Amino acid sequence: MSWGTQAALLLTPYLAGTLLLLLVPALLTLALAFTGYDTLTPPVWRGLQNFVTLARDVRVGQAFQNTLIYVALAVPLRVAAALALALWLQGRRPGAGWVRAAVYVPSVVPPVAYALAGLWLLNPLYGPVNLALGALGLPAPAWLAEAGPARVAVALLAVFQIGEGFVVLLAARRGLSPEVLAAATVDGAGAWATFRYIVRPLLQPWLVLLTLRDVALSFQNAFAAAYLMTGGGPYYATLFLPLLAHEEAFGGFRYGEAAALMLAALVTAAALIAVFWALWRGWGGAEEW
């Protein structure tokens, strides 16, 4: 059997899965975005009416704003935390394995369990976070009961689920040539200079990859936390686009509007990624790629 045949056979299940579970539903959703559809009666062509309706809904603008704030908070924090931990834990030291495992563990906790744990951790009166802040004499916010702290809380919870990015950067860091790092040391570079001029540029492709992936991911992964912890509140402060689409579809049987909302979210995410990519290329990133 030729290499090509083997590859085709191996890829077939994934291609079939991608086609049936991703591409076909995505295309159907794309088509539904221009229809009125309540699942019982056939879809009715509405053109751009769904988008006009969404534009008039104050929740939609709020959901876009919340989602963009979440992306702006969560993505840099997640990538920076993964990088810092990967650099700190890349060496072979006693106990480092346990710490690496501890960093990864939150990523395998099911989102529902993680959200419920967050609910307990951030309880404004009885939660350990506020009890600790109180013990230190620091102000203890009401977290999920106030708009600003609630947005920060949902983003902060995402920062602890960085296992995959951490492993990728850990592997990338360990893959750096020891000779290059040794040469930098011989040339008199300190830790900061080595990071700035050697390590970061060499890890740049991975950092860009993780950032782009996180931007795409952040448009959907706040759903469980918002659904279970805040219900989108207080007063829509944590109403993210997927949660609003869920409410429109399953709460109001407005599948056309929900599809339009997800299409708008997809376009926005793609635009953000394109802008980031263009900026990176503008900074000479493509040469380092």
Added chain:
Amino acid sequence: MTSTRRLDGLRGWQRWLAGLAALGLAACTLAPTPAPPLTAPPSEAPVAGAVSFMVFGDPAELRAYEQVVAAFEAAQPAVDVTLIHIPGQNDYRTRLAADFAAGDPADVVLINYRRVPGFASRGLLEPLGPSLLRSRVLAPDDFYPEAYYAFYWQGELMCVPQNVSSLVVYYNRDLFKTAGLAEPADDWDWDAFLQTAQALTRDLDGDGQIDQYGLGVEPELQRLAPFLWQNGGLLTDNFNEPHQLALTDTKSLAALEWFVDLQLRHHVVPDAAAAQAEDSETRFLNGRAGMYLNSRRIVPTLRESAAFDWDVAPLPSRAGQRATILHADGYCLAATAANKAAAWAFIEFANGPVGQPIVAATGRTVPSLRAVAESAAFLDPAQKPARSQVFLDQIEFVMIPPLIPNWADIEEVANAELERAFYGQVSALEAARTAGVRAAEYFEQEP
């Protein structure tokens, strides 16, 4: 406007009767049907096949439904009933919507009357009026009309009411005794209610923080509504053909301000942070709230978990005007059900003289059948609450919101604005105005 006010002031079933009469349907739907004795056989003819039945509820309710299913399968051996149990009510709603969206709902489902129009208007439910009129087990007259007519949609009975619960005041009898308070009288009013709540609100350890609240209540439209009605206010501009919320109506707004003041001015209800830390139901269960507003729904939980003596009282009245809001689920038959005969036989059995007492024994329901509600199955003196009769006494004062397809959306936007007013972020007037503006589109929108 005068006629609108008069119509909105009527109780739910009376308004329906008025509406039906106007449509010339009253004679048909109220045709005298001989009420069979409640010892009638469970079904007139044997049926066969498979039926799926989806419910929500705590373990005690699940056990009751399992008993109902077992009893039905014993009576109808050729029918196999699959019971699908979803523990939480919110998860149940999500599952229900998802199943209907997928075109594969359970054959028999429980749906709240406020949500029935949303399903019925899309043709998702099989009207059950004709089956009920043909039934030898059940008849329309067996049910409390307040529950029965709440399940009508465009002149047809869509679901058969399972219960006729309403909003009441649960109270912690131990905390009342500790505070030296008399138990709530059947005819207490807003002032007595507030004074009681104030007496129960206490800083127990002297640290300046309230440890025990007088009252637990969610800032939601369905909690506020009875107080609007008691004050002579309106929920919407017109019951049968509503076009907007009427929260800015003078009397409605006064009731809203009184409701908001319970938290903002009198501090007898937890503030936003305290409510986030512990919801009202949990706070009451933990003995940290003297009173709590809810329907019959929490009785099984209280029986199971409350470590204190408790009972129920009617909602307070305003200047002698009593009102409460209906809380009722109904057995509904999905239009897609493959075996409607068997599914109806199950509904007839589960909601009949055999099934209703089994479910009522859990404490969860106020049976919609008069004979069951007035029997020991509901009024068991050995079971809490001792004042279960309160639920029956309130039935004549039960009112309902308009039955329109988008009511769930209207409640959602109104609740968001009410919450802001309740926790002091905007004035009651601003919340009422904003709720009215935001809800307007849902009154006009096609389902």
